[in-house]
Amino acid sequence: xxxxxxxxxxxxxxAVAELSMRGDTAVAVAGATDLWVNIRSGKMKPEAxxxxxxxxxxxxxxPEREDGGGLTIGAMTPHGKVExxxxxxxxxxxxxxxxxxxxxxxxxxxxxxxGNICNAAPCADxxxxxxxxxxxxxxxxxxxxxxxxxxxxxxxxxxxxLLKGELLKEIRVPDPGRNTFxxxxxxxxxxxxxxxxxSVGVRVTxxxxxxxxxxxxxxxxxxAPTPTCATRAEDTLxxxxxxxxxxxAAALVAAEDSKVRDSWRGRAWYRREMIRVLVPRAxxxxxxxxxxGIAPTMGGSGAPGxxxxxxxGAPGxxxxxxxxxxxxxxxGxxxxxxxxxxxxEGDA
Amino acid sequence: MTGxxxxxxxxxxxxxxxxxxxxxxxxxxxxxxxxxxxxxTKEGCGxxxxxxxxxxxxxxxxNSCLFPALEAEGRSVTTVEGLTQADGTLxxxxxxxxxYGAVQCGFCTPGALMSSxxxxxxxxxxxxxxxxxxxxGNLCRCTGYTQIxxxxxxxxxxMSGTATAAAGNGSGAAATGAATGTAGAxxxxxxxxxxxxxxxxxxDQPGHGATGAGTHASLSGEVTA
Numbered sequence: 001x002x003x004x005x006x007x008x009x010x011x012x013x014x015a016v017a018e019l020s021m022r023g024d025t026a027v028a029v030a031g032a033t034d035l036w037v038n039i040r041s042g043k044m045k046p047e048a049x050x051x052x053x054x055x056x057x058x059x060x061x062x063p064e065r066e067d068g069g070g071l072t073i074g075a076m077t078p079h080g081k082v083e084x085x086x087x088x089x090x091x092x093x094x095x096x097x098x099x100x101x102x103x104x105x106x107x108x109x110x111x112x113x114x115g116n117i118c119n120a121a122p123c124a125d126x127x128x129x130x131x132x133x134x135x136x137x138x139x140x141x142x143x144x145x146x147x148x149x150x151x152x153x154x155x156x157x158x159x160x161x162l163l164k165g166e167l168l169k170e171i172r173v174p175d176p177g178r179n180t181f182x183x184x185x186x187x188x189x190x191x192x193x194x195x196x197x198x199s200v201g202v203r204v205t206x207x208x209x210x211x212x213x214x215x216x217x218x219x220x221x222x223x224a225p226t227p228t229c230a231t232r233a234e235d236t237l238x239x240x241x242x243x244x245x246x247x248x249a250a251a252l253v254a255a256e257d258s259k260v261r262d263s264w265r266g267r268a269w270y271r272r273e274m275i276r277v278l279v280p281r282a283x284x285x286x287x288x289x290x291x292x293g294i295a296p297t298m299g300g301s302g303a304p305g306x307x308x309x310x311x312x313g314a315p316g317x318x319x320x321x322x323x324x325x326x327x328x329x330x331x332g333x334x335x336x337x338x339x340x341x342x343x344x345e346g347d348a
Numbered sequence: 349m350t351g352x353x354x355x356x357x358x359x360x361x362x363x364x365x366x367x368x369x370x371x372x373x374x375x376x377x378x379x380x381x382x383x384x385x386x387x388x389t390k391e392g393c394g395x396x397x398x399x400x401x402x403x404x405x406x407x408x409x410x411n412s413c414l415f416p417a418l419e420a421e422g423r424s425v426t427t428v429e430g431l432t433q434a435d436g437t438l439x440x441x442x443x444x445x446x447x448y449g450a451v452q453c454g455f456c457t458p459g460a461l462m463s464s465x466x467x468x469x470x471x472x473x474x475x476x477x478x479x480x481x482x483x484x485g486n487l488c489r490c491t492g493y494t495q496i497x498x499x500x501x502x503x504x505x506x507m508s509g510t511a512t513a514a515a516g517n518g519s520g521a522a523a524t525g526a527a528t529g530t531a532g533a534x535x536x537x538x539x540x541x542x543x544x545x546x547x548x549x550x551x552d553q554p555g556h557g558a559t560g561a562g563t564h565a566s567l568s569g570e571v572t573a
Binding site for chain 2: 004005006008029032033037039040041049051053080103104105106107109112191192193304337
């Protein structure tokens with residue numbers, strides 16, 4: 001590994017100044033769980049590494065209220081902090097599940113939510129989960145702050161709308177409102193330390209009649225070059241009664257609209273099929289069907305055939321069926337590239 | 349380009365203030381092994397996959413192979429050497445790993461122990477699922493993991509003073525006694541060569557400990573190869 005300069009600014013503005021001055025020769029590093037792998041292997045040869053670890057105040061998880069509301073996530077918040085947050089598990093279960101299912105505990109202890117987003121892997125778990133909640137990114141640039149919806153941030157694998165010198169400061173997640181149910185399912189070949197073959201998140205917010213869908217989100221990981229939302233599928237649900245049939249129909253639309261492809265981790269047809277399977281399963285496991293008075297399917301909600309993967313482990317989330325916790329053997333088998341959120345060139 | 353020059357970092361390793369001259373590309377793993385001389389921590393994959401290099405930084409488990417050495421400045425680092433008491437008394441986790449056969453070649457053991465330590469510090473009474481989640485990032489190619497989970501459960505029981513006849517299978521017979529602090533706890537069982545070397549971090553190659561290199565000298569975490 002060639003030598004490089006290690007710069008450790010103590011303010012966000014200082015980091016932006018360092019990056020602006022150095023241009024393409026410098027790389028910003030947060031938790032380093034992905035970038036250090038690339039630097040150690042020689043795949044990346046920066047002249048300077050700008051470490052963001054010395055900047056105070058970027059690692060906090062700030063709920064709007066003790067009993068709910070929105071959430072502000074500092075870009076340097078490690079996934080493990082979200083995983084351990086009972087508040088997040090209660091109010092944004094899919095987000096807690098997404099963060100808890102990423103990498104290993106060692107990786108989650110240092111790998112940051114901001115890093116996972118800015119790395120822009122198609123399989124970014126925290127980003128795919130955050131898409132459900134209409135999160136907004138607050139970006140610091142040389143000229144000050146700007147905001148950008150997360151849904152507009154990704155351009156392609158490893159590519160974002162961050163401009164030279166810009167850094168993600170925080171993620172703002174608005175209050176999803178009452179009667180909200182969410183679930184994130186990471187579909188993997190094994191249940192720990194694995195990049196998603198594909199992932200599905202759902203968020204359903206019901207009207208006070210607990211029957212009509214007020215808003216809905218379906219987010220998909222590794223079903224396109226970037227994390228995406230299946231907007232046409234979401235639209236079929238809004239304003240209508242929540243039914244199993246409606247969700248299955250929406251799942252079909254999401255599968256049809258997806259841009260899945262073949263890769264060594266999974267085939268396109270299989271990924272498409274699993275969208276159809278996992279969207280209803282995620283709605284079931286979110287608790288939305290139960291809240292709307294819809295009876296569970298025969299044989300339990302979790303496993304209507306096919307391989308069940310509860311990658312998120314779901315310590316706090318509302319789960320229904322899907323195998324016992326002990327069944328979710330977390331131990332890994334063969335290793336797969338990318339220490340944490342994953343490498344961008346892998347799947348798309 | 350002064351930033352490329354080596355720099356002296358100061359941190360606390362296992363309670364002792366230490367310093368190391370490190371380059372910007374150095375990892376904490378290298379600083380510990382080559383800078384401080386604490387070779388109990390192993391490099392497996394070097395890419396954050398296997399967890400052999402797991403240490404605690406301010407109490408949290410991290411892969412030291414991906415932790416920039418310069419970020420260790422002012423931090424408190426605990427390695428496998430820090431588990432053993434000064435008089436050589438093994439930590440209950442180390443003892444349980446030996447008694448339950450959770451050590452075979454021993455190379456992954458220092459990392460598995462540190463992940464287990466981090467878990468028990470946060471959750472003194474984990475169930476099997478929680479142990480699996482906490483240790484998912486520690487690959488072991490020998491044991492099949494069952495023994496590791498049993499060892500962590502036994503150590504948790506001993507540390508919380510609720511040790512009972514925990515082990516359920518045949519291999520746990522001796523370990524059950526050990527978990528309650530009686531038979532076999534001090535003499536170290538037939539596999540002690542490998543096991544002692546493993547739990548103290550003295551194995552430096554997979555399988556090396558099986559040659560019997562692990563001796564009481566290894567209790568201090570000294571390198572044997």
